[in-house]
Amino acid sequence: MSDYSKTPRSTLKRAHKRGHYDRQTVHAILDEALVCHVAVATERGVMNIPSSHWRVGDTLYIHGASKGASILALENGAEACIAVSMLDGAVFARSVYAHSVNFRSVMIYARGHSVEGDEKLTAVRAFIEKYAQDRWDQLRPPTANELKATKIIAFEIHEASAKIRSAPPGDEDLEFDVWAGVVPLKLSRQKEEPCLKAGSHHAVPKGLLPNLG
């Protein structure tokens, strides 16, 4: 798969070895992460909205209440800067400044558009399938009012970069006799909590959160 466009603002200037521009790396981070942050200039100033996201091909989707200020701005074509980041560890070094974190992140600059009609339902289905495979056909489908109350914004990904740090401490201050190393961190599933209102005779389905690392 080819690379995304490297523009001056999407190209890492510091720690440039941490930069990646290939679709495979960018997609893997977007697909594993469950939350993004969408920054956009609105009439209320710059807003930064945490949002679930999902990807189909080179399109990134988010959703939000139709009347929200950030959704309105995005729908009207304001540029977004979308950040997706996963924290993979805390890095403890021997010098104060060599302390760091291991992480994988993606930054996308893009203008979005509102998805309508059949395309909207197809996008909603892809969203559900990021969270649960083989579940769509069992669910009560969206109503017209539900679909109307929520906008889906699609961003075609062109200008994107990934940044990854995955390493032990990088310091050289070995004469400081202190423990150094990495405490890995991972977003982990805990024991499921079945809803007791109904359906608790079902086993927990396989295929929930299939991309969680």
Next chain:
Amino acid sequence: MSDYSKTPRSTLKRAHKRGHYDRQTVHAILDEALVCHVAVATERGVMNIPSSHWRVGDTLYIHGASKGASILALENGAEACIAVSMLDGAVFARSVYAHSVNFRSVMIYARGHSVEGDEKLTAVRAFIEKYAQDRWDQLRPPTANELKATKIIAFEIHEASAKIRSAPPGDEDLEFDVWAGVVPLKLSRQKEEPCLKAGSHHAVPKGLLPNLG
């Protein structure tokens, strides 16, 4: 502790029961989370930078390379919208649209300033202590050049809100006979990876990541 200012843009308009404005709730989220996203308008457009953050009283700190576009904009007084969010679970409902996530998030609108002199070293120490208690005195201190290469931006928190969802699925479509419930998620420590260059005779210190839930 008193509440933060409720302004039109910091007050939740939808799902307003999820909104919290008291310092205790806001601070607890800021202190447990290790990463924030800082959105700011720069000469390159709106940028959205993932960053480690730390808090002392009503001041939130971030750090970044002195020459970075976002740090320069912040230093020059551009308003930031800082989002901190932790994903606590995926909520599987019986209807498509009742699927949700459990989360805790904070949004802060603030203008920052660069921290200098003795105050800068004090802030760096608080940063280290968020990651590791009782470690500062064992470390090689920052050099003048290290301090110069990195800016610390302080934001006085006035306009802030927290948003929390922590609940089972909220749907009423009980006739759809499918498993429903929550898959809790948690950023969890994994087995430590000591740096083998030196110091591996030390036990892993207690007090690493003391606020991790």
